[in-house]
Amino acid sequence: MRTTQRRRSAPARGDLWRGWSAPSVRSAFTAAFAVVVVLVGLRLSVRDDSHAVSWLALPPLAASAFLPWRWVAGVGAASMALAFGYLWLLHDFSMDGVAVHGVDFLVVAVAVVIAAAVAVVRERDDDRLRRLAQLASVVQQAILRPIGERLGPFDIAARYVSARSGAEIGGDLYEALDTEYGVRIVIGDVRGKGLDAVRLSSTVLGSFRHVAFERADQRCMIADLDHAVARNGGDEDFVTAILLQERGGTLEILNCGHPPPMLVRDGVATYLEPESMAPPLGLGPSAQELTVRLQPGDRIFLYTDGLAEARKDGEFFPIRERAWSLIGHGNTGDGLASLETALRRWVGGPLTDDIALLLLDYRPEAD
Structure with missing residues (x-):
């Protein structure tokens, strides 16, 4: 409960800046003010002063794209003050001068109002996106529960890499449980994307968390998970998955159409591939078990496609x-x-698919 309260209160402390740090706001404000100064300098260097004031409408409009509305209003106030000072320096109080420059001054004032309104709308959209990202994070944690750093004889780490910025939810799944039959682990990837993939991922994980404590044989677990996918998915839905079980230093692997796990031992990485690949869950798999005898210091790396x-x-x-x-x-x-x-450095751009990662470090002596 305390952790939840801290997570919920964190955004509230940043409401004043709307997600901005104070140095970032100061830097952006300084940049906008510099634009004002440059524009004024350019106009003063030109002999033709007609409609020079209207150029001061640009800084608040530019600031509305990245600054909070209060700071946009500050930039607008600076533009208005400079516009008034510029008119005062001209001393052109004739009827024509007042008419021309008065319209320009009005243009600046209208631009300031529009810029502030745009900033308000943008901040509301940013808040909505942040809340949606927080909701997605909560849903993700409810589906993919955090895994402790130590499980049975393994030091373990899990990581979910989202292909979409701010949206950490998808059809990739993993779970690790310490049962009376040994440490049992699943990693999988649901065909497709979106909410349907998330629902099917949740179904598979829920079934695994139940049958992992009930079934002594992993093949029976495969059958149960296959039935769960067939009942809850569509005709063309399936889930690639790997089930692992460690007992007494022996690792038993069942692969249902998933990228093979990797064993890293003594500086050498090898894929743990069965002689024949079984179909994914939902397509009636009959997986062939692969057995590996582990050594202290071995690392097992699991990942999605x-x-x-x-x-x-x-x-x-x-x-x-x-x-x-x-x-x-x-x-x-x-x-x-x-x-x-x-x-990410290798790809050099956005990822095309979500990725689930699991890394197991076999250290039985730590027990």
């Missing part, structure tokens, strides 16, 4: 070649963070 299919100029990200340098040693959480950073 968003990582396997990430590419730059048609070239796939070299997961295997860089596995040891990125995730083969050190803290597991830091390793996944380094992997994400390297991936």
